[in-house]
């Protein structure tokens with residue numbers, strides 16, 4: 001081996017050793033940075049403020065504490081939540097006292113009781129359902145939130161809770177802090193952005209708290225929103241049952257396998273007792289998907305939405321509005337014929353768990369009043385046009401009387417621009 005070869009070989013070994021040392025140093029520094037804070041004092045501030053357990057299921061052990069399932073416990077009586085959109089509270093500052101409760105209710109006629117964790121708003125709870133009331137303000141309003149974690153014994157609150165609203169721009173560490181039972185916390189913000197926002201508990205583990213029911217709708221109405229004849233609100237929400245009258249099933253939450261999916265806290269409640277509307281009136285429906293984990297595809301059978309506003313996007317002519325967990329929007333429609341119009345999530349596997357209701361006009365025909373199907377001429381498939389003996393096309397009687405409720409497009413465009 002020549003001297004040149006020897007020195008080249010030496011340099012190669014030096015370079016290799018340097019690479020190995022650098023790689024080891026990098027690996028060590030990455031491990032420290034990703035560590036849970038126990039090894040590095042520098043990480044303690046960040047992890048104290050936002051412990052990973054807040055989002056992961058590491059802290060789920062506390063699910064075992066406090067409430068013992070009691071099949072004989074008193075279950076709240078059902079009160080049908082009013083789906084009419086409430087007005088914002090009076091006063092220059094919009095003040096909301098948010099209460100928490102861990103109460104035993106049913107969320108379906110077909111299922112046993114469940115201990116739902118939920119919110120009350122300004123003294124109102126959606127008793128006998130798993131829902132929480134909506135909060136409504138106007139764009140630009142000053143909003144003050146006072147969270148009371150269980151204002152009294154009857155709230156049966158055993159756990160720390162918190163209140164996070166997606167409508168606010170605040171430091172989450174301060175405003176959305178978890179507080180112990182019996183404590184209260186106040187924060188304020190300006191509702192600068194219009195939208196249909198989710199509010200929820202953000203206490204660790206957050207899936208457990210939201211999956212137990214702690215979520216609702218906060219609507220910030222856009223400036224210049226045109227008046228309509230009727231405004232309704234629906235929150236779609238999943239419920240995960242465990243033992244009768246017991247706390248919700250964390251395993252089912254993690255598996256995203258809800259037993260019940262409901263609008264406004266109770267399976268199929270507005271199908272069993274439909275919501276009264278009038279033929280020809282303009283209806284605006286505000287929808288929030290509170291999840292925690294599944295999407296919704298909101299659709300009204302027998303209708304087309306002529307205007308849709310969803311997560312800041314305004315558009316016209318839609319059959320369905322798709323909303324992921326936490327997303328919201330509104331749809332506008334006019335029902336020009338008497339009828340019962342089911343509204344659903346068009347994810348039908350979810351609909352059958354209770355995400356269905358109906359709008360009904362005063363003279364909606366009953367099943368027995370609808371015309372019977374007729375045999376096709378010739379008795380076979382493809383037997384000509386679908387005309388009845390009077391020569392009318394199927395289902396088209398009286399169509400010439402219809403007022404579609406359409407307004408000139410340019411007027412609608414102007415309204416949408418204002419609402420943006």
Ligand SMILES: [Cu+2]
Pocket residue numbers: 117160161162201202203209214
């Ligand atoms: Cu909570």
